[in-house]
Amino acid sequence: MDALTTLRTEINRLGFTPNEQDSLRKYFTENVEKINVVVSFLPDYATDDEKRGYLKSLISTPAGTSKSPNGLVFVFVDNSNLFIEGKYTVGNLEKAGTIDRKRGSFYFNELRFDHGCLLSTVMNGRRIGSDPVIVGSRPPPNDSLWKHIKSQGFKVVLYDRNVENKEKKIDTSLVVDGMKVITSKDPGVFVLIAGDGDYYPMVLEALYLNWKVEVWFWTSGISGDLLPKEEKSRLSFYPLDDCYRYFAYASGPNFEKKYVLEITDGITIKKWGDEQIMDCFVSLELFGWWNWEDETVVHLYFDDKLYFEKAKKWMEDKYSDIQVWEAKRSKSRRQSH
Known part of the structure; x- marks a missing residue:
């Protein structure tokens, strides 16, 4: 069944009024190029x-007759897409992790993201239009990561993995949420933190x-x-490779770095998250x-x-009530906070 036939069938099936059907026929007659895009969205x-x-x-x-963009920013994140590719890219940039021989690349399993910092990096002082949306599969064995992300202001959508431990429903969920914003809000800035070509029709x-x-x-x-296919396009691409140090970090013991800064205190540090570090x-x-x-x-690692020394001074100047010194190496008892 071709796209036009599929569209006609759906319009008839969905019970539109005669006036609505006439308006839809007129719309697609004047915008033939939209038929394939719309048909690709409907199953979502x-x-x-x-x-x-x-x-x-x-x-x-x-x-x-669309209104002019109002400048408000709406953010949508495919966290699984972001993490999977990030572990390769940051691994290569930092020369860290293990070697994935099939891909010929570093794979950095210790990589973590601070999603609040990611949002700040992307927003760069602009006004946000609504709660950012982040979708991804539930990380086994618990969802403490997602609780943390939710506390940073994101609307979190979780899906379980299928029997083969593969991602499922991620693209569909993000497209549905994204399309609701695109079609119901005055035009602004639509930020997509993802790289999958399946999002092209939505873009x-x-x-x-x-x-x-x-x-x-x-x-x-x-x-x-x-x-972007042309210089003055309203579509822009911003490589995360250029700014990952503002929101990405590694978590876990590191026995290769030469210097370990230990920070300890009974009260102040208990109130910390990863943001302070x-x-x-x-x-x-x-x-x-x-x-x-x-x-x-907490141990901080340096080559x-x-x-x-700069980090030690920075911490001492900013937090006068903590204790900071060079630590002797020992096996870590905890990998995340």
Whole structure:
């Protein structure tokens, strides 16, 4: 069945009024290039009500009358896509992790993201339009990571893995949430933190409805469909390779770094998260690697004595009530905080 036949069948099946059917026929007659895009979206909507709502949104704003972008930013993150490719990209940039021989690349399993810092990096002081959306599969054996992300202001959508431990429903969920924003809000800035080509129809729809679209992702994993095709396009690509040190870090013991800075205190450090340590590494323009020994002891790792001393001074100046010194190496008891 071709796209036009599929579309006609769905319009007839979904119970639109005669006036709505006429409006939809007129819309697609004037916008033939939209037929394939719309047909590709319809299966992403779980219910007939959602499908009707999507199709109605197309005729609520006639073609060519979209409002000018208002500058508000809406952020959508495919966390699984971000993490999987990030472990390769950051591994190669930092020369850290193990070697994936099939891919001929470093694979950095200790990589972590501070999603609040990621959001701050992407927003860069701009106004956010609604809660950021992040989707991904539930990380076994618990979802403490996702609870932390939710506490940073993200709307979190979780899916379990299938019997083969593969990701499922991630793209579909992000597309549905993204399309609701694109078709119901005044056009602004649509930020997609993902690199999968499956998101291309959604990006096309956003551009058509006069949104500016920013794709933030790793250079090595970005689909060519998500790259701007012309110089003055409203589609922009921002490589995370250029800014990963502002939101990415490594967690766990490191027995290869030459210098270990130990920070301890009975009260202040208990109130810390990873953000306070991230601030230190960002100020030094370094990729951070640290390990929480327990809730009152954290180790920071450095290759260079100069940066070790700078970090020590930075911590002492900012937090006068903590104790900071060079630690003797010992096996870590805890890998995350």
